[in-house]
Amino acid sequence: MSAPNSEGMGTTFIVYGAILAIAVVQVLVAMSMGPSLGRMLILAAIQAYLAVMFFMHLRDEKPTLRLALIPGTIFVLVMMNMIWADSFRLALLRSFAK
């Protein structure tokens, strides 16, 4: 990795501010509009994208590294979503709830 120059750090400060701003926006949105899962996750995903690309410098790596790391992880996490069908079903079928 090349040594980050002052311009690079400038970008970093902007990203730092943006991530914090999104965090505040997230809380404000949750308080005013209600914390819907979709809204929360979209904002968190933007934060995560900024952190991965700029803080972790994935943007400066070769594209092959991005291809090797990101799609596989997202694929595994997406596949896990298959469990939701059962979680809701359990709530509807509960026979011995308090």
Next chain:
Amino acid sequence: MSEATLDRASHGAEVMEASPFAIPSSKLVMWLFIISDACTFGAMLFAYGYIRNSAADWPLVFESASIWNALLMTFILVTSSLTVLLAVRDAANENRAGAFKWAMITAGLGVVFTILHLREWMSLIGEGVRPFQNPWGAPMFGASFFAVTGLHMAHVAGGVVALVVVGLGFKAGRYAFRHIEIWALYWHFVDLVWMFVVPLIYLLNMKR
């Protein structure tokens, strides 16, 4: 048998095929560890979501004080991500004292984060939250909260130890730039996990 060989000692790097990603192996391993750990945290959060979905009376407990506390913790952790980047910058410029200073500041922010988090735990425990019960509703609330945030806190604590060790070692010349760099990567990842823990654990469970 005619076989071409190159003398290992005299040739060094050019006897190898180039790494496809052009990064040091240790950094590749840290990246791989990070995606593996992302799946670990993913599974934790999915388990939490599953339990939460299947509970009829999931408690929505976090008052705005807790939310602001979480936001303060976000601020501390994101700031520590910035300071660890400053440590990386100084390390890249061979400024060993500067890198050490920023690594220690980062570790210090990690400690502050952990203390704030433990305070949050203690106040919840004081209100009667246990892994198996709580005063408000679905008994699994405490278990999910403590399991997810506990795993995250363990990662923060591990990162603090690693930063101190690597920072001291780098200052003494035992460790190289890449050690600072890979532990900075790890530290950013801990930060990244927190970005999902806050909305999913805190904001979704805030009092409305």
Next chain:
Amino acid sequence: MPEQAVHVHQAPTGFIRKYVFSLDHKIIGLQYYALAFVAVFTGMVLSWLMRIHLVWPNAPIPGLGLLSKTGAPGGIVTPEYYLQLMTMHGTLMVFFVLTNAPFAAFGNYFLPIQIGAEDMAFPRFNMMSFWTTFIAFCVLVSAFFVGDGPPLSGWTAYAPLSAVGGDPGPGQAVGQTLWGLSIFIFCIASLLGSLNFIATTLDLRTKGMTLSRMPIVSWAWFITSCIALLAFAVLLPACLLLILDRVAGTSFFVPSGLNISDHMQPHQGGSPLLWQHLFWFFGHPEVYIAILPAIGIVSHILICNMRKDMLSHKVLVYCMMAIGFLSYMVWGHHMFLSGMNPFSALVFSFPTLVITIPATIMTLIWLGSLYGSNLRINSASLFCLGFISMFVSGGVSGFFLAQPSIDIYLHATYFVVGHFHMVMGVAAIMGVFAGTYFWFPKMTGRMMNETLGKWHFFLTFIGTYAIFMPFHYLGLAGNVRRYSAFTDDYLVPLVPVHKFITFAALFTGAAQLIFIFNLFYSRFKGAPAPANPWECTSLEWSTPSSPPPFDNFGGKHPVVYHDPYQYGVKSSTGDYLMQTSPEQAGQTP
């Protein structure tokens, strides 16, 4: 990358550094092999005990009473102890044999050599990963000697019985906790191992060894480590939550209002299905972690013995990648009858059937390449044929199990047991046998005895079919698995079949003594091996000695000029060209 290229380390001299806490990938590979060896024979003895108990329920087994006074009073196995033996058999075999032997043992030994590296990328990690595995093994085996023995919940440790403490039966108190701990540690060890494998494959290839020139078995180890990296990462938190349920009073996997052994369980609010989801999310990729290295080993050995390349070995590699990819999409086919949403069952069924496409392509490539080839018959190639036979026979029953409607009938019967023992258990073990016969000259410098090897093959091949084919018929007849005895009902007519299976199991197990004898006899008294006894082209046969020197290539760096499988060509060495030979291949003779 420079950091690895310059770390030329010295060969250690002391016994401890050389053979115990060794950094040498070859020693670590042998350590893994030895661990798997101990585990596989422990597991086999456990299966003998189970088989004997099934057909002679009241016969005392001498000495067993000493192992567990409560589980086998007077040497007679209780129903609970039968389940405890079964749990340990499954756990040992799946984790410590099928994951360790084809992947960690052979992979550690031969992956660095095949790509021309002098060691793994991180030798210290490598040592840690073996010793962490060893600790996991010790923790698991210690369950035999604590309290009332090992757990009885099966290698899948289904909740809630695995998550509520001692009430469900003996071994569920301390034993189950040790099980969770052991698997938790094993996950960490696997993570370390797979990180190392991936970094080694990508970063330590010698000059000319491009990714497309890697032998097929190196590809198999690489793909397997990619699968293991993300699969064990999901089992890790699952074990963590299971341990929390057991020691911290949480109830992730225990539903409300559960009454076990007349005890109202205090747990509330969890879901047993969650454990099954997390476990099988790991569990299905695990199946491919066991079988892919065996596929690679078998293809590698077959190509060498056919003296020609597969009909595109690259397609084989793509098929392995496709299987690795699909392995994350199908875990629900283990749960069709778990009470899972029937809609999900349909969704899981489809990719499960899709997996048969790459599997079938691979089989067709093997068979199509074998057709008309002049196969050299030796123990290694015979075991490869045995592997293909088992893979097909076991795989075909997968078609049935993959369909929810048929699985309703076959679920949890001996049909399932027969299926996975053939396609995952025996097939992978056949791959390990093939690898052992093939690589033994390189690992020890001596040849294994071929006559004994062929006897071993034929007895094992016939024996395993005799054991596991009848399992399918038992399953079709409705024989439920995990029953420790057959009471006076519809199962009684099946007892003669069980007797036959038990005899076959004892016979096949005894046949393995030939292998053990061969292994130790050949190690010390075998004929000295030439440098390249099989006239194979890949890099492990170009090391200056057998076993290879400490840095594999004697301070030299091999340079690779060819694709891995240059057979059936005209060259100065005969009908093949080593990967390291700068010669150009002549016309096909």
